[in-house]
Each structure stands twice: as C-alpha cells, then as structure tokens.
Amino acid sequence: MTDDGDPPKRHRFSEGQGVDADYDQFTLDPPELKVDPTKVDPVDSRVLSDILDRRNIDRDDVEVGDLIEVGLSYMGINRFEEATETFERAARFAEEDSLDAQEAWVNKGVAHAELEEYDEAIGAYQEALRIDDDSEHAASAETNLAYALWEYGHTEQALEHAERAVEIDPRFPQAWYNRGFFLSERGLFEDAVNAFDNAIRLGMRSAEVLEEKALALEELGESEEAERVQERADELREKREERLVEDNK
Structure with missing residues (x-):
C-alpha cells in the first residue's frame, strides 16, 4: 500500500489469499466485540484490548475471524501498529497451529513490513510457514517473506522463497x-x-x-x-x- 502521490513500490505486497472481505468465516458485526461508537473512538487501538482484557474472554469465546477482520480494517486506514497488535492477539486466541493462526501471522507480517520492520515481518512469515508450508496461506507467506528478505538484504534467500511461492500456487x-x-x-x-x-x-x-x-x-x-x-x-x-x-x- 502506498499513499496517493507517493512513488509506487516496485515490489508490492500480496493482497492476500485468505484475507478477502468475502472470506466466509468473517462476521462484520460480532456480538462478542460490539462497541458503542457513540462512546468510544472506533479506531482507538485500546478499545479492542480493553474489551478483551476486561471481560477476560476464554479462547473458545473469541471469534478469531472477527479479530482478523478488525486487523484488516486497521490496515485499510494505514493504522499498521494497531494492526500488528490485533493480528498478534488473533494468533494467540486461535487454536494452536491452525489455519486461523497462520492467517493471523501472515497478516501480522504484512503490517510489520508496511512499517518497514522487516526483521519482525520475517519472523511472522516464518512462524506462519512453520505452522504449514503447503496450505492455502503458504504462497502468500512465501512471497511476502521473499520481499521482506530482499528489503533486509538477503537477496539469494529472497529468490528461493519466490520460487517456493510459485511451486505452492502456480x-x-x-x-x-x-x-x-x-x-x-x-x-x-x-x-x-x-x-x-x-x-x-x-x-x-x-x-x-x-x-x-x-x-x-x-x-x-x-x-x-x-x-x-x-x-x-x-x-x-x-x-x-x-x-x-x-x-x-
């Protein structure tokens, strides 16, 4: 993503397999996380964490897809720091080593990369691939990992992961x-x-x-x-x- 008027990056991020607005597990109005917009700023980064911490919600009571959707909303308004926090929370509440957790890690990596925090982005993508290196989200993880490695100066490794992305999803x-x-x-x-x-x-x-x-x-x-x-x-x-x-x- 680039701001209007900025020169476009030669190498864009994947817009993501598994992160479409039409993803059938997303709920746009989750009852567990409903907030009265007249009482709080709906993009206040503290709102989500305050609600979850105050209610001490168990993992089984959290709709991870809703958390991911919140993170994507932050990405859409260039609030990347809040996005990283939200995706990390989604990964923590997701079932261990599940596709939901993997999706959260991939998106967390994208948010870090938008902040040019490439070390953190690399770690997030590697965690996503540790969960499953051949899933529906693996190609996005590989191609974004390639970009982050290139930005970090590891150009040979970048090509290896770009090749792997094509192998996973031609x-x-x-x-x-x-x-x-x-x-x-x-x-x-x-x-x-x-x-x-x-x-x-x-x-x-x-x-x-x-x-x-x-x-x-x-x-x-x-x-x-x-x-x-x-x-x-x-x-x-x-x-x-x-x-x-x-x-x-």
Missing part, C-alpha cells in the same frame, strides 16, 4: 511477479520476462509489472518490444491518475 500472480523481479535482479532477464508474462496472464495487469517487463526486455536487446510494453504501462498509469483526479473532485 496461479498466484503476485508470486510470479516477485519471481520475475528477483530473476531480473540476478540478471536472468529471459526467465524474468516469462515470469512477468505469467503474472500478466493471471490478471496482474498493472503499470508496475509492465514496467519491470520493459526493463527486462531492454536488457535482452529487444528495444522495440520494450518500448511497446512501456507505452502500455504509461497508458495504465495515466488512466489510474485520471481516476484519482475524478475520485477527488
């Missing part, structure tokens, strides 16, 4: 984009172009992925094709900027 476009990015960093431009093409075929038609593909094509000496791809990237970026202007009118 239909995950972000994983292919990550793989292409790291292959380009290693000078393996032909393989990088193939990875970017897979990301595009799977629906990742953004200016960023096209720009990375154009750079790789340029390195391969395919200047005309690189120029054509860059033009498409420029068109997408221009359309995105036009939408932002319209939305802000």
